Amino acid sequence: MKEWLRAHAARVGRLVLVLGWLALPAGPAHAWGFFGHRLLNRLAVYTLPPEMLPFFKANIEYLTNNATRPDSRRTVVPTEAPRHFMDVDVYGDSALTRHGLPRAYADAVALVGGEDSLLRHGIVPWQVAKMKGQLTAAFQAGDTDRILYLAADLGHYVADACVPLHTTRNYNGQLTGQRGIHALWESRLPELQAADYDLLTGQAPYLEQPTEAAWAAVARAHAAVDSVFTMEKAVSGELAEDRKFSYEQRGNQTIRTYSREFSLAYHRRLGGQVERQLRYAARLIGAFWYTAWVDAGQPDLTGLDQQPSAAAQLAAAQESKAASAAPARALPGHDE
Numbered sequence: 197m198k199e200w201l202r203a204h205a206a207r208v209g210r211l212v213l214v215l216g217w218l219a220l221p222a223g224p225a226h227a228w229g230f231f232g233h234r235l236l237n238r239l240a241v242y243t244l245p246p247e248m249l250p251f252f253k254a255n256i257e258y259l260t261n262n263a264t265r266p267d268s269r270r271t272v273v274p275t276e277a278p279r280h281f282m283d284v285d286v287y288g289d290s291a292l293t294r295h296g297l298p299r300a301y302a303d304a305v306a307l308v309g310g311e312d313s314l315l316r317h318g319i320v321p322w323q324v325a326k327m328k329g330q331l332t333a334a335f336q337a338g339d340t341d342r343i344l345y346l347a348a349d350l351g352h353y354v355a356d357a358c359v360p361l362h363t364t365r366n367y368n369g370q371l372t373g374q375r376g377i378h379a380l381w382e383s384r385l386p387e388l389q390a391a392d393y394d395l396l397t398g399q400a401p402y403l404e405q406p407t408e409a410a411w412a413a414v415a416r417a418h419a420a421v422d423s424v425f426t427m428e429k430a431v432s433g434e435l436a437e438d439r440k441f442s443y444e445q446r447g448n449q450t451i452r453t454y455s456r457e458f459s460l461a462y463h464r465r466l467g468g469q470v471e472r473q474l475r476y477a478a479r480l481i482g483a484f485w486y487t488a489w490v491d492a493g494q495p496d497l498t499g500l501d502q503q504p505s506a507a508a509q510l511a512a513a514q515e516s517k518a519a520s521a522a523p524a525r526a527l528p529g530h531d532e
């Protein structure tokens with residue numbers, strides 16, 4: 197027992213070192229949620245090789261603080277929402293194979309009969325592939341502001357591609373009487389359990405085919421969708437309704453959420469799924485950053501400005517202010 201405790205304490209200590217302070221959010225969550233996205237961009241820094249690590253470590257707070265920027269942007273940029281998901285079940289699993297949906301965006305648009313049709317069901321793998329190209333160009337240009345801006349955003353979209361509920365029309369269980377499962381899986385469970393996870397993954401690999409890697413991430417996440425729903429049903433069958441939900445006061449509204457007891461039982465039933473996906477996502481984010489740097493010709497990062505410029509920091513602050521000031525409104529796609 198003592199041994200276990202020591203090992204456990206060491207692991208938690210290590211994780212706390214890596215995570216630093218990750219504040220919890222208020223309000224609705226998208227994708228991994230505030231906590232998960234910040235955690236993942238942070239973990240990804242530690243997967244980088246020695247040539248990249250000092251530059252990224254010097255900017256780890258920027259990468260953490262801006263990890264959720266693409267979600268905030270949804271309220272002000274109308275074309276933002278589709279970049280975070282893909283409804284694979286609309287197309288069928290074969291869409292994800294190499295002979296399925298075209299990897300070139302323009303070809304996919306032509307195939308489905310227009311951009312609106314494609315956007316309606318989400319474009320996350322194309323978004324990841326596009327941003328990988330942009331990050332490579334930023335490394336080539338030696339542009340610190342662009343590198344950091346794009347790395348933070350790319351980390352977000354890669355992370356979204358790894359969330360099972362970002363790959364299905366039934367993204368919040370709204371079609372199967374499991375409404376609320378989205379935030380449960382990707383926010384509540386990691387927030388409750390991440391201190392017990394072992395999320396350090398070693399150095400990220402070079403991606404020979406980054407576009408295929410983005411599609412493989414979506415395929416892997418989609419393969420987990422079935423158990424995400426089935427296990428929720430199984431645990432629901434074992435707990436009475438009054439133990440399944442609890443009620444929280446938010447402002448003058450009473451919100452029904454999954455209870456802590458249910459959340460923990462569901463987490464156990466998933467058998468490490470959330471932890472595995474987090475670990476996979478952290479490593480994949482690192483792999484995309486690393487691959488962009490290699491494809492740019494492995495530029496020496498010690499010669500660059502080591503921090504974003506004052507102008508870039510101001511722009512980031514303004515963008516976040518605009519997003520929080522924007523009125524809440526219905527958005528197309530995965531918007532519950």
Ligand SMILES: [Zn+2]
Pocket residue numbers: 226227228266267280352356
């Ligand atoms: Zn997102």
